[in-house]
Amino acid sequence: MPETTPHGLRRLAFGGDYNPEQWPESVWQEDVRLMREAGVTMVSVGIFSWALLEPEPGSYTFGWLDRVLDLLHANGIRVDLGTPTVAPPAWFYRAHPEALPVTREGVRYAFGSRGAICHSSPAYREAAARITTELARRYGTHPALALWHVHNEYGVPVSACYCDTCAAHFRRWLDTAHGSVEAVNDAWGTAFWGQRYASYEEIDPPRLTPTVGNPAQQLDYRRFADATLRENFVRERDILHRLAPGIPVTTNFMTALSQCDSLDYWSWGREVDLVTNDHYLITDGRRTHVNLAMAADLTRSVAGGAPWLLLEHSTSGVSWQPRNPAKRPGEMARNSLAHVARGSEGAMFFQWRQSRRGAEKFHSSMVPHAGTDSRIWREVVALGADLGTLAEVRGTRTVPDAAMVWDWQSWWAQGLEWRPSEDHDARERADSFYESLYDRHLTVDFAHPEADLSAYPLVVVPALYLVTEAAGLNLRSYVENGGTLVVSYFSGIVDEHDAVHPGAYPGALRDVLGLTVEEWSPLGAGESVRITGPAGDSLPADVWTEFVVPRGAETVWTYADGPAVGRPAVTRHRLGRGTAWYVSTRLDATALDTVLRAACEDAGIDSRDTLPRDVEVVRRSGESGDYLFVLNHTADEAKVPLDAPGTELLGGERADGQLAVPAGAVRVVRLDA
């Protein structure tokens, strides 16, 4: 069995993508000296090095990589070794231009960047297997090797190809998934607009069509594309397992980035030995630390709650957004330690030394262009020391308070064309529900709709448009057995083929919610309504309203105006030993808090209102102890009450009763046993 943490690494992982091939060997000596100074424990090597390792087909130049790995080993630094299959060399494309991917519009991409791959291409698959085999043979027993890093961020920048090779592959995939052309016709509803197929040969990828293409065909193509990438990962992984037994294999995910939603990470999480994730702050005016917490919670959940590893984030600004602000003093450490609080076994960066050339030369690094006499370097060294101190948290698990149901396939379906309102955004709903729970200081696990939810007192379901019959039954039995559920509008509408569940909306969730929805009426741009609640309180709402008919549920908030005036806006249904809430309109995170507070009472979750906003308190617990991470994202000192006395690890002081955390600082308390 492969290990599930980096082989031979006894500390938290700290380091970054290391690309020594961009520098003369004289710089390598300085690199390892600085790595030692910063307390670097592991680096990722060779991710984009295919052209340098195999300059001509079948002829290999491993000497430079031998020297890099030996040097790192001699300096006690572990290696996360890439298979460079995200960047095939120019010679490969000259021989196989058909391996360049084709867009939905029929345009073939060119060589000269990275990730230009048709994953169905037999030539690509063969070449990728060959270089992977050579690497595994050469380095499988190298003493520096801790982890295999297959490819890089599958699905980015190209997640699907629409070429003829893919068309043939898609037809085979359809046959496996559906069994017959008739079953495909049935699942896709091809009676509509006369799209019926008589044979598989007539079926193509969902290429550019004059108006909306068949939604179920598009949905299946996303599944096919995801499965195709996974097939290629599994092929490389199996080679590595066979030739380097015991060494864990990973590929870096991007779990929470809405622009990278092409992989169903629930399936990917089962294929890797160690879940790893890349996370970058998105500058869109929202609170970046909340988005970060969500990404970390989601990644931990994809790992089934087990320890995972942050394989990339940035020391300061990135280079690919319209505006790329530098991180503020202390922000990098807060980011890194927030990931650790939520289960990461370390904090790694893109990249070690800032490049002088190429597309990413303005992306921050551990060793910046400014050199070591810089704030970034001083903060890197300080973070290395802190992570060294925190080694004892390894193996402990983050303790959740509630769960959010999350399904990439539902997102894919919801993202298709011609929906009731373009203002409704499923991801925005998930973000707002998360933000609301974050502001109640609850640590959130994410769960697949068909997963066992019985461990959670509270489960929220924001905009889960696609719900299978099995998932509907799962949510129902969760409530019957005592759970508290909160569901938002436009959930439970269609099945796995984007077909509306029979009967009134929301077909898959009618019973558990104790209501039907007769019709919805999305609001105009900028329009809003008010809903009034039990204490006469009034909350603003926008985007969406509905005509809800209670069938067992009680009305808690009512529309005070708008198209559904006088009708239920928020309802509560007691079922079995539990309760199911329904929110039929869009409430922002603040308004949502009022509803979630009531649901928390049903769920018996203690109010944590006494904790200041933007002060994050997260627990990791396990054999080595019980650890409270407190991150102060505010500009003022925060006082946090402690349930038990303990020792603050970063300062080494006793903590009792109340913990003072300076503005922008992080404290980690090992609670007394």
Ligand code: GAL
């Ligand atoms: C990641 C990628 C890295 C680097 C980084 C820059 O998505 O894996 O290679 O490009 O972005 O932020």
